[in-house]
Amino acid sequence: MTPRWYAGWWSAARRCRSPNFGQRPAGMPVSLLVVHSISLPPGEYGGDAIERLFTNRLDWAAHPYFETIRGVEVSAHFLIRRDGELVQFVSCDDRAWHAGRSRWRGRPDCNDFSIGVELEGLEGQLFEAAQYAALASIARGIARRYPIEAVAGHEHVAPGRKADPGAGFEWSRLRELLSGIGLADWDFPDSAT
Template sequence: MTPADGLSGHTADPPGWQGGWLREARHCPSPNFGPRPAGAVIDLVVLHSISLPPGRYGGPEVEQFFGNRLDWDAHPYFDQIRGMEVSSHFFIRRDGELVQFVDTFERAWHAGRSCWRGRENCNDDSIGIELEGLEGDSFEAPQYQRLIRLMRQLAQRHPLRHVAGHEHIAPGRKLDPGTGFDWAHLQQLAAADLGWDRGYFPEVTHPRANGPDHPPQDGASA
């Protein structure tokens, strides 16, 4: 691994990349980002879930939220997030469509107070990926397929070594992507497609749950 993976003049672009922008993603630039600190090694992927309003899928609200264009008065829930300025690098919709908001060499605002494997402030050295979903709800097959493809592409651009959920880097504060996310399935896909072993992933302490005994929780988490 090299410090900052070339933040001040990275190596030649891998196929499909233009700097920190993935060509095949739909680009929707967010103003909510900043520079990574000197010496940062971009080796962590943080998975999130989000839907706006919570549990409603397919609309433009997430993109509007990350672009500071959301109409705060359009839904009562938006009062809870009024004025927030956040972003992620990527957003994977239910049908697998990929949207990119922030250059991967830049620091997106997705993790907040966080720590993973002894390193605090996970925004500094991570790639944030939002999955369209709700804590406790299940995710769609195209989302897992797109996520694996994206992680393969990211591994060509950055020295990835770790994958964690927002719930793992901010325990007690965040719950996403939640019990409906199938970590075992993701690990199987990553082992087959990327050759990644279980050491890349968190130790999952909750079972996957998407049935009547584990109903979706209220709210969404960015």
């Protein structure tokens, strides 16, 4: 069965609704895909801590690191687990809270016009083949519905403040996968080679 969109929800993703979102500005086209990385606690994979963070249900006392992020209210549209599982938290028609203070090609507030995809991983470390495949697949689905023109990392839209997905993310690999599905004309960050 071919995945489909339903009010900004991708049918091939497992839903885990986050309350951390808002409406996009009226008439704002979704033109940017932002790639992030996250692991909670840092460097540990699996478990439900990321889902709990994005749904405001994280037990702050469960790990010493969690105290350092106590009270944050964040989300992304998608999370891609190490095994390629795709989880969706916010409708792509809405504004997820993933980029924070950000700017892309002179435009501020990237959350207004972007879709955020988190890869389960640690900035600077390598990602799994299944994650690249899932990222290319959801990128194709997104491109069918939204006028995406560019892809960038969190590090590119919030330089000096964020460093993910970092040096372990293979931008050339993503570019090759996107070229293979007809998305070769997307704009990449200058440093993404």
